[in-house]
Amino acid sequence: MKYVYTPVPFTEIAKGLENKELKASNVYFETDKFDGVRSLADTKLDLEDCAKTIFYLKKEYSAPTARTGLTQKKRRRRT
Known part of the structure; x- marks a missing residue:
């Protein structure tokens, strides 16, 4: 898993912690x-x-x- 750290205003952090929607371990x-x-x-x-x-x-x-390395089928042109 990879993580993304997004900036959030203090009011949203306070509301999330109060409602127990956020954990303090996920807030930096x-x-x-x-x-x-x-x-x-x-x-x-x-x-x-x-x-x-x-x-x-x-x-x-x-x-x-990751890419599997399988090639896609080429479409045939209609003429």
Whole structure:
């Protein structure tokens, strides 16, 4: 599986966590106080920090399947 990290506004993150639609382990954030991107499950944030924070939501997607190497049938031209 591969993952995509999409930026999401804080209000959507808060609603999802409150409704238990999101897990804190799938939410990542980036602030000036911390170097790099961190998981929300590992860190506590103050409400003041949330205003300056960029949140990312981690989503799984299946990678495209490898080509099988089978050739497609060529269509015959009608003349």
